[in-house]
Amino acid sequence: MDLELRDKRLVVVGGTSGMGLATASVVAGEGAAVVLIGRSEARAAEALASLPEGCGASVVLGDVQDGPSLDRAMQAAVETLGGLDGLAVFTGTLGHQSLDAADETWTAAFDDVLLGTVRAVRAALPHLTAAGGTIVTTAAYSVRAPDAARLPYASLKAGVAAFTKGVAKDYGRRGVRANCICPGAIETSALHDMRGELAKARGIPYEEALERVMVCEWGLDVALGRPGRPEEVGELAAFLLSPRADYLTGALINIDGGTWF
Numbered sequence: 001m002d003l004e005l006r007d008k009r010l011v012v013v014g015g016t017s018g019m020g021l022a023t024a025s026v027v028a029g030e031g032a033a034v035v036l037i038g039r040s041e042a043r044a045a046e047a048l049a050s051l052p053e054g055c056g057a058s059v060v061l062g063d064v065q066d067g068p069s070l071d072r073a074m075q076a077a078v079e080t081l082g083g084l085d086g087l088a089v090f091t092g093t094l095g096h097q098s099l100d101a102a103d104e105t106w107t108a109a110f111d112d113v114l115l116g117t118v119r120a121v122r123a124a125l126p127h128l129t130a131a132g133g134t135i136v137t138t139a140a141y142s143v144r145a146p147d148a149a150r151l152p153y154a155s156l157k158a159g160v161a162a163f164t165k166g167v168a169k170d171y172g173r174r175g176v177r178a179n180c181i182c183p184g185a186i187e188t189s190a191l192h193d194m195r196g197e198l199a200k201a202r203g204i205p206y207e208e209a210l211e212r213v214m215v216c217e218w219g220l221d222v223a224l225g226r227p228g229r230p231e232e233v234g235e236l237a238a239f240l241l242s243p244r245a246d247y248l249t250g251a252l253i254n255i256d257g258g259t260w261f
Helices: 018-029 041-050 067-081 103-131 151-174 189-202 206-216 230-241
Strands: 009-013 033-038 058-061 086-089 133-138 176-183 252-255
Touching (some): 009 018, 018 033, 018 041, 018 230, 033 041, 041 058, 067 103, 086 103, 086 230, 103 133, 103 151, 103 176, 133 151, 133 230, 151 176, 176 230, 230 252
Parallel strands (some): 009 033, 033 058, 133 176, 176 252
8 A cells, every 4th residue: 555655754753773763664665755863873874774775864863852952853854854744753761660760760761751752742843733744652552551660661651642642632723643652562672682682591492582481471461472573663653654544643552462452
């Protein structure tokens, strides 16, 4: 199916790795003009090298935890693109922090997970309302089933979901759609590296290591029996960014292989 993304002008915040990079790769392959925003210059170069040849994507350095830095990056991205049709935001580290975590831990999670998303959306909205556009944010499956070991993360991802619904309601009549995806366990680079470490440490076959540990040790009851792939999240995000999803807004969409449903 043609997603009708050719020549659409898109920004992917957190686009230099993981699910963000996978999203950038999908939309660039569909012919969209893409600017990635990320923190690391080295990772930016690697990201660009991995995108479809000749797609013309570029990277602007910016930090979601630094409001002025992100504002400058968004302005530079929009100037590069000549306008803005869509924004995807991938931010928020997955740490093991419990209810007893220090205030500083909660504050750091707030700044990255929730406020980082707010900053990105806030910087993009003036450009999106100019001619209509769409927003995709990222929460997590755990907003529906919070894990005691990750309460700061899950709590603030729930804030991202509520924030996105609010934006969808407030800006819908101004031509802006906003949807939130909720990934489960996705085999990005960190989890992929863990697969090899677990296989070696536990004597488990490499191709079964994550799958076994997910169920037996992490307690993840996943109907499909495997972690997701970044490109699967990227394909969902690309659809939501596309005109094919023009009547979809305010949605909270799980992409978790059927975790705890």
